[in-house]
Amino acid sequence: MEISYYPGCTLKNYAKNFEESALYSLKKLGVEVEELPRWNCCGTVFSLATDDLIHHVAAIRNLIRAKESNSNKIMTLCAMCYNTLKRANERVKADPESLDKINQFMYRENIDYEGDVKVLHLLELLRDEIKLENLGKHVVKSLKNLKVANYYGCLLVRPKEIGLDDIENPTVLENIMTSLGADPIDFPYKTECCASYQTVDKPEIVADRTFHILTSAQEQGAEVVTVSCPLCAFNLDHRQKETVREYPEFKNIPILYFTQLMAIALGCPEEVLRLDLNFIDPKPILKEKGLI
């Protein structure tokens, strides 16, 4: 498999725990991915204005970088990167005229983009290429008795044209957790928006959403919540500080990247998890379950 790994802006700092646990897991599963030697920020959001081509340039440039590395697949961990790269890719594939304009704009690139790179998220790689049966075979420490609510948020599943699973009821994370031996918990807020970038200047909105999303997971018995987006992670994890301030009855719950749980099941040493970057300490529950 020739797969390029595209990290994006936050995987090298706030979400280092996401990156390290994901790369460890892929190595354990025998899948080779190589980080693009050069990459730029994708812009984080897909431009919704029909007349705005310039904001697709950043995304398409990364697809050129993948081609330059002789790969025809680019994998992301971040849900926002996935959405932005994939939508820009679909947009130019469906509209040769705009692809042409974007290529002309990037006249200093050595090659043109031709719509021939596939954008995929780690979740798709696990489900469709590695396959969950194989994932299960590599488990050395089962996550048994750990009740996990899985939060998808918006951009892995919407819009439908690029979503990686059912738009209203995705199940890929639950299926992965089952393969790792955990007890996945279903809850009605798994695709509810966490309020995203409102966190910068309206953190109270995020605190409110976090309260509703996490309380719903707790009511269903969740002991931890998994995420696969660094912005969802920040909002659901770090913003619990503001949530407690607004809702004193709220009880903190650890938020983990799904890859951190996967790395535990695949036998990683504790350093790989970078639990120092998780805001609500997951150590007590992981210790209680004999997982660290």
Added chain:
Amino acid sequence: MRINISRKKIRDSFVSKVEEISGQNLLACYQCGKCSAGCPAISDMDILPNQIIRYAQLGLKDELLHSKSIWICASCFTCNARCPKGINIAEVIEAIRQILLRKREDHLKIEKLSDEEKSNVPPIAIISSMRKFTS
């Protein structure tokens, strides 16, 4: 609230601009309200998503350009996913924001945030809020 509707407003170039930037046919909306029913942000909005579409049809430019809602919407695409008429409401709201942003009327004053506020959120948050709320 008193709202004046006039032929002049309905024919204002604002309506065609919103349609053009969003790529949506506003008149396709039959006001079922499903977009607002599923929107996670309505408790903080002054004009609900279905009302935004209605206001846009009627060319109620001032009401829309001054609404709080256009900056509360986080483009989560739940409304788009559920509209029985296939209207992309999030794109319509983006178009209204764009009309202001293209006149350099930024919503987020990044220079007013303290260093602490800026360094306490991840880069993904800063970049996405600047992309959505600044010109």
